[in-house]
Amino acid sequence: MTNNPFALAAIIGLVAAAAFLIRWVAARRRLMEDARIEYRERCESKPGTVKGVDAAVFERLYVAAFEPRWALYIAAALVLAILVTPAAAFGLVALWPVIVMGLDGGPWYDVGYYPWMFYMFFGFCAVWALCGFVVARIHHARRPEPFNPALARARGEPLDDVVIPRKRPKWAVRARPDRKPDVPANESD
Numbered sequence: 001m002t003n004n005p006f007a008l009a010a011i012i013g014l015v016a017a018a019a020f021l022i023r024w025v026a027a028r029r030r031l032m033e034d035a036r037i038e039y040r041e042r043c044e045s046k047p048g049t050v051k052g053v054d055a056a057v058f059e060r061l062y063v064a065a066f067e068p069r070w071a072l073y074i075a076a077a078l079v080l081a082i083l084v085t086p087a088a089a090f091g092l093v094a095l096w097p098v099i100v101m102g103l104d105g106g107p108w109y110d111v112g113y114y115p116w117m118f119y120m121f122f123g124f125c126a127v128w129a130l131c132g133f134v135v136a137r138i139h140h141a142r143r144p145e146p147f148n149p150a151l152a153r154a155r156g157e158p159l160d161d162v163v164i165p166r167k168r169p170k171w172a173v174r175a176r177p178d179r180k181p182d183v184p185a186n187e188s189d
Helices: 005-045 055-066 069-100 114-141 147-155
Strands: none
Touching: 005 055, 005 069, 055 147, 069 114
């Protein structure tokens, strides 16, 4: 085993990423079986809900709507952070002399002292947070449609024309719109 803390952290991160990936694969397999059972039950008891939708499309919609995508994206974020860390280390070390160039140049700004350690710690935290941010943006951008609207769209129902009324918030129960029209005051009165 190595004494390098980054190598140890990378191994732990890769093991965690593998665990999240296994969690995602196992959940998808279970959901595929659940989708097959659900499709058969709907064909027998509620055939109108799957009219015009074959088993493969139903399974794809069901799995996409209910799979734990977060586990896949956490694994991706961990692997991305592990891959970016060596380049970030070189970049942060190369940037340090540029940052301290305008300072008084005392020995406390040398590599290994507290300002440098502070800079490296928060530099790595920023790089890893950026990796999480990138993966989170991809996760939200690729969010699938909820199951029931996706199934309705697969049946051929036009959902774009449907307007869903918004329920009035609880805090606005007593708020009433002003029913008086805006009439300018007569200056001759």
